[in-house]
Amino acid sequence: MNQAILLSSNADNIDFMIHGIFSLHVFGQEVWITTSHACILIIMALMVVFAIVANRKIKKAKEVPDGFQNVIELIVEMLDGMVESTMGKWAPRFVNYISTIFIFILMSNISGLLGLRPPTADYGTTLALALITFCMIRFNKAKHQSAKDIWVGMCSPLPPWLPLWTPINIISEIAVPISLSLRLFANVLSGTVIMALVYGLLRIIAIGWPAVLHVYFDLFSGAIQTYVFCMLTMTYVTQACDTDE
């Protein structure tokens, strides 16, 4: 087997890179529409169709739920319970957003099963999600805490008149979106890379049994990372909302 195969990123049988589909020229810049965009659009279309069908069904809801209504109620109750148990009294305000990103990230992670390249294995997607979380933390902090409290929190281990520790605290605040996005990105990317190596290097031997790896890397790891992302988002936002520590 060719040993230089792992070193060349354009080896034709190992393929886990993002591909451009077509490019647009916007204000003199070349903007590529990639496989990540296509995959996100597919997932969005699925979510929109599911939402419309669920809406139709729930409008004619029966007293004793049947078939599809059972599924909808199961999903909504599970997500409600998850948000409620972490955020407490702030749950009603954020349950819509958290549920949406939960379903979106979960479907992105398991889209590797359908032969798509998971959009969460593109740093652009996860950074965007983490930046939304960062903006929510900052906004809620500014809304629920006074400027004095924020300043005291910024100088945290030292008294507020001695802001020596402030740069460290600012760095740790900026590290939040970076670590959130890199965690999700690296987990999904590692699964994608390992699956690409298995299929690319073993070729004929890789029949049937990689399904076990798919169950671990796509389903298990994807679900765990989805849960972790939503859990950390909820924890950070709840911390920002709670004024009395």
Add this chain to the structure above:
Amino acid sequence: MDISGQDLIRACSAIGAGLAVIAGIGPGIGQGIAAGHGASAVGRNPGARGQIMSTMLLGQAVAETTGLYGLVVALLLLFVHPLG
């Protein structure tokens, strides 16, 4: 056989990538400790199995992050060639 500067950089990048994934040791030990304590907690209180399980998995997933940073660095060195 001539070794150009480009080849040397590629070779050293590969060695660096191998060194970077040594970062996997830390999360391995940490996850093992978490799993061991989870097992002993289930042994002491089998009723709380589900809750212990989810807490353990959450902690392990967070602890995994540092190892994955090493993986990201290795992949960057191998496939993006940041050094040329």
